Amino acid sequence: MKKNLYILLSLIVLASMALSACGGGVVATEAPAGPAATEAPVEATEAPMAEPKSATGAWSQEPDNIVPYYTQMSYAIWIAQLTLVGLAEWDDQGSFVPELAAEIPSAANGGVSADGLTITWKLKEGLKWSDGEALTSADVKFTFDQVMDPANAPLSRTGYDKIASVETPDDLTVVITFSELYPGWQTLFTQGPNNAGSILPAHVLAGKTALESDPFIHQPTVASGPFVITDWVAGDHMVLARNDNFYGSRPILDTVNIKFVPTPETALAALQTGDVDWYPDFSESDIETVNALEPAVHLKVVPGADFEHYFFNLGTTAGVDGKGAADQDGFCPFKDVNVRKAITLGINRQAFVDSLLAGKTTVPVSQWPNSEWENKSLTPATYDPDGAAALLEEAGYALGDDGIRHGDCNGEDTKLSFTFDTTDKQLRVDIALAVQSDLAKIGVEFKPNHSPAGTFFAGYTDGGIMPTGNYDMAGYTTGFYPDPMPGAIDSFSCDTVPNAEKPAGANNYLVCDPKLDELMAAGNATADPATRKVAIDELQKYIYDNYYVVMMYARANVYGYVDRFVPGSFGFFSNMNWNAEVWDVK
Amino acid sequence: MSTSDMTILKAEPIAPPLTPQQLIWRRFSKHRLAIWGMLGFGLLLTFIILGSILVTDKKANEVDLQARLSPPTQLHWMGTDSTGRDIFARMIHGGQISLIVGFLSVIFSVSLGAIVGGVAAYYGGWVDTILMRFTEAMLSIPSLFLLIVLGKYLGRDMQTITVFGQSYSGSVAIVIVVIGATSWMYLARIVRANVLSLREMDYISASKSLGATDVRIFFRHLIPNTMGAIIVSSTLGLAGAILNEAYVSFLGLGVQPPTASWGNMLTSAQSFIQRGAWWMWVFPSMFIIITILCINLMGDGLRDAFDPRSTRHL
C-alpha cells in the first residue's frame, strides 16, 4: 500500500516538474543579427563612448502585433512610430512635415494636380532600411499593393480603396491617382498617433500572402524608424536598438526598452525608484499624484484631440425618408431641443474640470477641440441651473413631490428620470456622480450605470447597449482626426444608424438628421482646407445649436517621466513618440 | 443523637447535569479570544445598525466637489473621498452591504456545499459521480465571467432593490448569488471526504439497522460530526466572501457605485494611496481586518465548543 502511495506521489511531483520545465523559461523572439552587423562599423569610428545610453518606458498594454495595417491598437501604432516611417508625419505643432518625402505635395509645387485627384510624392535621396537595402518608391507601391491584395486581411482599407493606381516612374517618385476626390489623402502612407500608414519593406515581404499571419508582424527583421526591435519577450518587454540607417538625425539613445506594466500605481512606484524612465498612460485623475512627485518625476499634461462626451438617444423607429431607422425610439423628452439644452446648462462642467481634472484641460465646444478645425466663434455654454429649470418649466415639466420633474410627452405623463451608461473607469464613475448631483438640483433624475468596456462597446449582433438603442444617455471618448470628416460622417449620418440591415453601423447616437448629412457632405466635398473650414464651422454650429451632444472635456495625455530622461517635444496631436530620435538621458 | 450530628451526614446538594447547550456555552466562554471576538463583532454590528438609523444613505451619497479629498475634520469624521462624499457615512452603509454580502453568500454556499458533499459521499454510486462532476464543472468556470454575464443581462433590469426603505444597487444581489454559487465547491469536497470516512463507522451501520431514515442519519450524525470543518469553512468563507467582493470590485464587477461597500471603497482608494490620502484606505481596511478577525475568533470558539472531544479542561 505504502509503496503504491510513494509511486503515485513521485508521479505527481514529476508531472509538475515536467510541466514547469516545458518551455524552459520565457520564449524570446530574436531578430537575426542584421541590425547589429550594420552598427559595428559606425561605432568603431566614434570617439571612445561613455557607457551605452538606454531608457526604459512603461506601457500599460502589449501590442497584439506591430504592423499597423494588421492592428488598430494604439500601442502597436506607437511601436510603428519608433520602428517605421511614412512619407510624412505631424509634428508637435500639428504641422504636416515630410519624413521620407523630400517635401509635402501641394498645388504650388505641382505635387497636387489641379483636379485634386493626383498626388505626386518625391522621396529623399539615399534612404535605407536598417539592413542596408535601399528604400525606394517600390516600397511605397508594395505598401499599397499589400493593403489592397485580397489574399491579405488588413483591418481597414479605408482611403486606400479610393486609390485608382500607384505609379513609380523612378526610384524616388510616387504618383498616386485617386478614383474620386479624397480630402484625407494626407492620412494615407503617412504616420501619426492615430493613423499608421507606415511604408513596408518590399524586399522582405514581397510575394508573401496572408501577411496578417506572417512572422514579420511579431518579429520584424528590418526597420526604417529610429529604432529596430531586437527582442520581444512575450507579455513582458521589448528591446529596441538604434537604427544607424535612420534617415534623420542620428538617434541619441543606444537602447530603448519598453516594459508592459498594467497597473498605473506600479508604474508610479517604478518612476519613483527609477526602474522606469517614463509612463505615458496616466489618467487625468492621476495628475495631482504625479505632480506631487516633482522634481524627481516630471509631469506633462498635453491636451489632445480626443474628447469625452455625453449624448442622448435620438433614435426613431420610423427614421427619416426611409433611412436611419433605429430599433427603438429614444427617451421621449429628448426629442425636445429645450430639454437637451436644459440638461446641458444644468451640468457644471467647469467645476469638475477644475476639481477632478486639476484644471488641466478645457470644456470643448465641438468635436474638434484644440485643433485648427475648431470653430473659434463658439463658446461652451456656462453653467446656469436657474435657466435650465426655467427651460424645463416652459417645456411643460413641473416639479413633482419627489423632487423629480414630470410632464406630458407624446400623450404620456413622463418623469424626467433616465439611465446613463458608460464604462467603469474610476474617473467616469466620479464624474457621473457629480453630474447626478447637479441634475438633481434642477429636478432631473440621472441614474448612472457602469459596465466593463467589452460589454459597453459590444456591437449590434452581441446585443450592445448603444446600437440596439437600449439606453437613454451614454458617454465615452472619441476623436475625429487627423482628417476631420470620415469619423464624423460614420458617427452622425443616417446611413450608419445600426439596425438589422446595418449591424456594424457606428452612429451610436442613432441620430438621423438630413441637414446634418448635408453639412457633413459639404465638409468632405473639397480638398481645399479653407473651403472645408467654412463648411465644418457651419457643421459645428449646427450640432452646437441643436445640443445633440454634451461635450464634457477635452482629453489630455498625461505623461510622467523621471528627471534623468530627456524626452523630445510633446504635441497635442503627435504624442511623444514622433521624434524618438532626439530622446536622451542625462 | 443531637441534630448537629445529623447535619454532618446530610448530603451535599448535587448540581443538575448541564444541558448540551449549556456545555457548549461553557466551553465557548473558556476560549478567551473567542469572547473578545464576540464583543468586537457586537460592537461592529451596533455601529452599523445604529449608524444606519442615524445617518441616512442620502448622506453617504452626497457629492461635494469643493470638499473632496479632505482629511478627517470635525465636519467629516473620517474625511472625504474623491468626489467629496463623507467617508464616515459610507463606512456605515458600506459595512451594511459588505456584511450582507458576506453572510448571505456564505449561508448559500455552506448549505449547498454541505448538502452536495454529504449526499454524494453517503449515497455513492452514480449520485456521487454526477454531483462530483458537477462540482468539477463549477470549479472550472471563472466567477469573473459569471459576474460579467449576469451583470450584463440582469444588472440593467435590477437597477435598485428597495428593502426596509433603503435602496440598494441590484448588483448586490448579483454579487451574492455569484460568490455563493462559486464558493461551495471547497466545502462540498471536504464534507464528502469526511463523510466517506464516517459512513463506515459502526454507529452509522447500527443506526441503519435500527431503522433510522437516511435524512435522520444525515442531519443527526454525519453533519454534526463534520461540524468542525463546516464551522471553519463558514468563518473562512465569510472572510472570503467579503474579500472576494473587494477583489471583484477591483476588477469593476462588484457592487456598483454609487452603492458603497468596504470593498469598492478600498478599490477607489488605491489610486490615492500615493497621494497621501491615508484616510481613504485606512478606515475600510481597518474595519475589514477587525470584522474578519472577530468572526474567525468566534468561529474558532464555536468549533472548539461544538467538539465534545476538545482537549480543554472545563
Added chain:
Amino acid sequence: MWAYIARRAIQALFTLLIITVLCFILTRLSADPLAQYATNPNMSTADKEALRERLGLNQPLPVQYFKWLGLAIQGDLGNSFFSKQPVSLMISQRLPNTLKLMFTYEIITILVSLVLGIISAVRQYSLLDNVITTFSFIGFSMPIFFIALGAMLIFAVKFKEWGFPYLPTGADIWDQKDPLEYIKHMILPVSCLVIIGTAGYARFIRTSILEVLGQDYVRTARAKGLSNRMVLYKHALRNAALPLVTIIGLDIPGLLGGALVTESVYAWPGMGRLFWEYAQRGDFPVVLGILLIISSAVVIFTIITDVVYTFVDPRIRLS
C-alpha cells in the same frame, strides 16, 4: 484501482465536454471582440463588417463552437483573433512563469501552515497560539491588491528612499535566465500570496489535528507511554492529512490560472494577465484555450485526490 481510474477518465472526457460548452457560452456572452474598435475612427462600418465576417462571428453560436471543438480535439487551440499567434504558443510562453511563481507559493504555504497549524494545535490557547491566530488572520483579511501594492510601496519604494537594501518593483527590465534575479523578483509576489494563503491552510490543519488529538485512541496511546511527538507523527498528522489533501487537490488546478492581481501589480508575465487582458478584448480562442487547460487540470487532480484518499484513509472505499 486501475479499473476505477479508467472509468473516471471516461467520465472526465464527458465532463470536459460540458465544461467547454458552458465556458464557450459564457465567453461569447461576456465580451464582443469588436468592442475595442467601437470608438476608433479609422475602422469604418464597412471595415467592421468585413472583420466580423473574417473572424467567423456571423455564424450561429453552435457552428462557432463545433469549429473550435473540432480543432481542439486535434490539439490545435487555434489562433488569437488579434495577435494571430497560435494560442498554444502564447500559453507556453507564459505558463512556466506562472508555474514557477505559484508552485513556490504553494510549497512555502504548505510548509509554513504545517508549522503554524501544528504549533497552534499542540499549544492550544497558549499565548503563542493566540498570537499566531491573530497575525495569520490579519494577513488573511487584507485584499490582495492592497497587500501587493502596499508591499511594493514599502519594500521597493520606501526602502530605497531610506537607504535600506530594497527589492525591485517588478516593472524593471530584468534577465529572466538569471536565477538570482528571478528569486529577487519572486520574493514580493510570493510573500504576498503566502501571507494570505497561510491562514486558511493553517486553520484547517489546526482543526484537523485538534480533532484527532481529542480521540480516544490518542488518549490510549499516550497512556501507553507514547511521547507527544510520536503521537503527533504517527497518528495526528496521518489522520489530519485528509482535509489537507482535499484542499491541496482543489488548489493545484487553480495555480495554473495564475494570480491575476499579483501578476498585474508586479508586472509578472503570467497566465492570469494573459487571461484577463484577452478576456476583456473578447479574444475567445485564447480564453477558451486557457480554460480548457485549467478544466483538464481540475478534472485530473480530482481523480488523483480521490485515489490518494484511499491511501490516506484505508476505510474509504472507492465505489
